[in-house]
Structure formats: C-alpha cells, structure tokens
Amino acid sequence: MHNKLGWLRLPLYGVLVFLYLPISVLIFMSFNASDAPFTWTGFSTKWYSVLFDSPDILEGFKNTLIVAVITTIISIVLGTLLAIGLARYQKSSSLEAIALTPAIFPDLALAIGLLALFTSLHLTLGLHSVIISHALFCMAFVTAIVRGRLAQIDSSLEEAAQDLGDTAIGTFFRVTLPSIKPAIIAGGLLAFTLSLDEFVIAFFTNGPSSPTLPIVIYSMVRFGVSPEINALATVVLLISALIVTIAQRNVKVQDQL
Amino acid sequence: MSSFLSIAAVSKRYGDIQALNNVSIDIRENEFFALLGPSGCGKTTLLRALAGLESLDSGVVTLANEDLLSVPANKRPVNLMFQSYALFPHLNVFDNVAYGLRREKLDKAEIDHRAHDVLKTVGLLDQKDRRPSQLSGGQKQRVALARAIVKRPKILLLDEPLSALDKKVRSEMQLELKRLQHEAGITFIIVTHDQEEAMSIADRIALMDKGEVVQIATPVEMYSAPKTKFVADFIGTSNLFSGTLGTGNISVQGKTLPAPATQLASGSKAVLVLRPEDITLGTTGQISGTLVSSNFYGGSSLLFVDCGFEQLVKVSCALNQVPPAGSTCHLSWSAADSILLADA
C-alpha cells in the first residue's frame, strides 16, 4: 500500500527529521568530554555524574517526584469518576466540554487565576499548591482517555451484570473498572509525565523554597548552553519518552486527543 | 440479442485471494442485471472494476463495442450508487445531485433543470435544501439514486442498494427501482447477496462463488434448472439429498428415493434437489416421518419433517392443512419435479 505515498514521503519523513534532529544533537552533545558547549572533543559520561552531585538538581528531582506522584493519584481518582459519570449517568455535551477545558485552557491564564485564588485565601505557596494546580489539568487528560475508552465499550456489559443480579457497586468493581483499566493506566502515566514536565503553572503557584525540576532547568537554560544541561535534558527526555511509550501500549493515546 | 456490456475473461488477484477468476458476462442494453453471491464471491470487485475504482489484472471489458478499461474512472459513462450512499455531508440535497453535472461543465440553466427534474422523479423536490444528515434512510437512498441517474449514464451500478433499509421501505424501493429503470431506459447492474431480492428485481442473474461465475440465467431458469448443487442451495429453499445413483433411483443414507431421468452414470455421486412446494402430504408417500415443527410464512407454512435423514425435510403446505406437531406425515412427489445434479 505504501507505494502510493509518492511525493508525500517528503513531508512525512521531513517532519520526523525536524522533530528528532534537535533532540538527537542534544543527546549526542551530552556525551562530550569537554565543557565547551559546541565543540566535540571526545566521548565521556562525566556530565551524568555531575548531575548526581548537584544538590539543586537532586532537590528539584525529589520535589518533582512528590508532586507528580500525588498529582497522578488525585487525577486518576477524580478523572475516572468523572469519566464514568459523564459516560453513564449524565450525557451532556456542555458538562463534557467543561470537564475537558482544563486540558486546553491557556496555561498562563490558569496559572495566574490559581495564584490569585491562593493569594486571596492567604494560602502559603509550596508543593501543595503545585499539586492542587497540576491535578486540575492532569485530571482532564485522565477524563478524556477513560471517557474515550468507555465510549468504545458497550454499556450493555454493565446492564448484563446488573441483570444477572450484581449490585451497582459490585458491577462497578467487577465489570466497569476492569474494562477501563488500560485507559486508567495510560491516563495515569500521562498525568505523571505532564506533571513531571510542567513548568508554567508550577512557576506561578510554587513557593520559593521548593523548586520543581522544570523550575531548576528553567533557571539553568536562561544562562545558555552547558554540557551539564545536555545530560540532565537527556535523562528527563528519556524518562518521559519511556513513560509515554508504556502508556501507548495500553491505549492509543492519539485517538483520545 | 447483441451484447451491450461485454465482460470477457477478467481476473483479479489480491495477494493470496483470487477475487475474480476468468469471469465472462454479457449484459444487454436496458437490462436489469443482478450480480448475486455470498460475501467475498467477487461481485463487488467486479462492480468497482466497471466503475474504474479497481484495476483488473487481465481480461477485456467493452461497452457498446468500445474499450471501457482504458477510460479513466471520472470519464466513464458508468455511475455507481454506493452501498453507504456516500452522500457529501457538506452539501445539501440539490448540490449533491448537481455535483456530477457541474463536473461536466454544463451551463447553469441546464444543471438546474436536470437536477430539479430528477429530484421530482424521486419525490424529493421539497427536501432539496436539506443536508443528508437531516434525511431518513429511504430519502438518502433516493438522493444517492438521483445523483447517479442525473448524469444519464449508459450503465447504473448499484452496490447492495437496499441492504440498509428496513423491510417495508425495501419492497417499496424495489418497485421504484424497476419503475425508474423502465422510465430512464438505463442498463442497471445490481450487486446483492440477497437471492430473494435478485429474484424479484432482476431480468437476469449471474450467480458468483469464490471469484467465478457459476450460472447466468433468468430467475425462473435459475430456480427450476440450477446447474450445480451450489446454485440449488443458494437460490430458494430446497431439500438436498446427496447419495449414490442407481438406475432410476438414488440411494441416500440407506434409503432409496426415485430419481428423474439423467445423463449421469449409474454408481456416480449425485444430489437430488427437491423443492418444498413439489412435495405433497398424503396418506401414502415415498418417505414418511414425524412433523417436528412448522413455520408460518404469509400464505403458507413450511413444515419440518424428520424422515430419518441427517437433515429435516422441508415441505410447504397450505395453512388450513397443517397437521399437529408430532403427527406422522407421508411425503410424495413426482420424480419429474425433482432435479438430479452431479455431486462434486
């Protein structure tokens, strides 16, 4: 079939080069022996060991992990419940739109709105406020993916369970939940990566004492190119890519967007 | 009678599947022709090849003595009514119908005139500003039909045109299709898997199986003189008894049944075809058995009688003569009404 592609091969493979060339160069340069950012002098992994000796990076990584894990848990619970509610109990396109809006709402507007809310509540800013904020838009992604899965599976499955004498709660745990498990796993993994890599909202809603890893990266990249950033970037890119690839195995993520 | 559309020895292969194997069919002008067969028999491939949407590996197709296969799909005087109708959702009914005329670069007055005319013929003039999504299934089908015939093609191809409609609308549309075909004077080729539909609508039928044409005949011929066991089984309801031929009889699962005169050699494998309506219930018969159940079909009933064969024997019976279930039935028929075919 693919011999029908013809000239379309050019944009197709061109876009892949476009997407992966900058990342590849960055990964390549992270193994540079010299600290001259643009001149290749030889292979070395020393910049990776520098990462593990940097207290700022380790602290940022720890904070990010705390935020991402708790955000993921909240997102999974709220997002899954909401998706089931929207799919089975209240079919309403406007409620559905509201549930998915946090995913596409301009992050800067979300960030300052949340900052305004927290300030007026006299809430001290810290990892907890980042978690609250991240859970908002991560939840929308879980909702979208689980909702997509629920649309594919027949609601008569649940009706059959109830007809065969199962209770509503029993049906939920024995029929509904197992059938949407791959979507919940995929949604949770994506929520985790999103939170892991999110910068704008964390930047506004975080306190000064506990920066997350993207905030640490931001303060580093503002001052230009260094092999240390290249190594850190490589690690972060590979973690995200790995998680998203696992998520893709559970659900075709691209279908849900 | 001269051949209008001549399909000669066409073949098409997809990987391991032989979709069409040396298929030859001659279709006459103004004929209502049906390509009938189970799914995967190649009928749709042939239809799409005629429309130019599929290429053929070998063979020749001529339309009015001119090579059809060398004409590009968009220039063929052949229009197709798609199974899914394929109405353009972004255009209203009128623009859907006018689409093909506009591609011919006709002047606006003529396009308007012809589109209006055809919409009137199918009874949808009132709906001309509606979108396809606002129409019922039957209305969509009429738009699809109008869109194809407005081009005044030499041949109209219809891919399972009635399969998406419910039964009542379906028989109405069958009549309507026949009427239109008469009025427009266009050759119709319909693809269907529904033998009843093909039998009731078509002048002639080509029955296909596994990429090959099994028999080409009028509906009556095909019913009364099937060429093979496959045809006898596919067309109508029948009892098929496979057995070994004796002289003037056939031995089926240990029982001997009378057989009609035949060219087949004694001792060869054969199948006896017996239509339910050729069997009569009486006090004596060639075979007898217990009535298992009866199904009511409009004016008559179909009885299922257990006569000790692997399959139940089907007998049609007038409504007021249906015996109670469990009673003994004696079945008789005239050997001349049965058909004897070689069994492969």
Add this chain to the structure above:
Amino acid sequence: MALAVKSEGRDAIKRRALLSRTLFLVPGLTYITAFMLIPLGFIIAYTFLSRGTYGGIEFIFTFENYTRALDSLYIGVLIKSIFIAAAATVLAFLIGFPVAYAITKLPTNRQNIMLVLIVLPFWTNFLIRTYAWIVLLNTQGFLNKGLINMGVISQPLELLYKPSAIVLGLLYAYIPLMILPIYSALVRIDPAMKEAAINLGATPAQAFRQVTLPLALPGVLVGAIFVFVPSVGNFIVPELLGGGKTVMVGNLIRDQFLKARDWPFGSVLALSMVIMLLVLFFIQARVNRRVLGDARA
C-alpha cells in the same frame, strides 16, 4: 401477582440512581469549579479593580485597566503576538496537513507507529525541547558549523534571537497538535466519498479540493486552536529563542504578575487570551455544524 423478592419502592430506586450520579460527577466537577471557574472569576473581577501600592489589589472599581490595554504599546504587543502565533499555526497547517494525509495512506500498523513517533516529543519536557534549538542554531552551533564546513557560508549566521526563531520554536513545539486532529478527521472520512466524487466526474485533484478538504476542515480548525492558543500565550520560547527582544503578550502577563506586580492589568491581558480561545472554539463549532450537518456534534 406479588414478586418473590422484596420490593424497594420506586423512590428508593430513583434515590439510588441520583446517589450514584452524584458520587461520580460531583467530586470532579467541584474540583474544576473551585480551581478553574472560580479562578477565572477572580481574573475577571481583577480586571475592574485597582493595583495595590505594594502589588496585590485594592477594591476600587475602575475601567482604567481596559483603557490602558488599548494603549498603542500594548495593542502592538498583542498584534505582534497574534501575528507570530498565526505564522506558527499557518506553517503547522502547511506542513502538518500533507503529513497527516501521508499517514492515512500507510498500512494501519505503520500508521500507529508513525503517530506515536510524532506525538512522543510533544509529551516530553517543553523547556528542553526549546533549549535544544539553541544548541542547534547558536552562532557556534551545529547548523552554522555544518554550513561553514560545507563551504556554504563563511561567517556564522545569526539564526536565533529574532521573530523567525520564535515562530520556529512554536512550530516545533506544537506541530504534533496540528497533525493529530487533521489525521483523525481524515481517517474518519468514508473512502467512498472520494470515490463517489470521481465516479461523478471529478478529477482526483477536484475530489480532494471539493470533498476531502472541506470534510477535514473541522479537524484543521481544532489543530489551529491547539497550536494558536498555547503559542499566543507562550513566554518561554520568546525568552529563550527570541532572546527577550521580542516581547509577546505572554511575557507581558508574566511580568505584570511577577515583576511589575500590576495584577489588574495582567488580568486584562490574560482575559484577552481566554476570549481568543472562546472565539476560536465558537468558530470551530459553527464550521463543524456546517460541514457535517446537524446530526453529528
């Protein structure tokens, strides 16, 4: 005839249905209300309030924030931001459409692999993906070195720190979000549509223009929203690739909140972004209805 099992009464059954509906929907919707809709209300309220002496706000009603936003300086920034974001969106469409179209022509299993390859970078760290372009485009960077070595240029080109670099960065960041919705729209088109057009006399080019393209339009607009909205409010790409020279509305908003501490004025700017999003969604919904008819949402 009495049922053998105990009847619970219709009210009890209705009550239980209501309970499960509440149980599923209320937590999530409450969360969204509390942390999205109420904050949005805060932004709207702030636009009519005055700036406090030491940052924050004072509860004095005013329209001054809006009149200030109409100042040619800020209008200029807004227009420049829209222009840059629109350029990225148009480029994303021009490149993304053929890519999405090409993917639909692949065998199904390769379609999925290709889609994963295209979305994968999108899910990784945004800062790092933007930073990667500095490594590539810097005057001493890879591209310049390569071009000098090949003898194409003698002096390194200044590729960074100009509006075109911002457009490039935004295009790079968001092009997957253009390709995906166009792909989804294209694969949903019944292949019989194009065949019908050809059967009715259209050339393949006409069939593409008159049938495929209009039917893909709703997907194109979703893609346009997904690229335009995060682009217009972006402040990282202008800062890193624009070198802070080209101020976009995102930079302005950030500065109003974190540096100038003029929250009411920052809120006006942020609200303009929300309004742009809503307007674009409204247009998309209308086009969707027009193209696909009323039956499909």
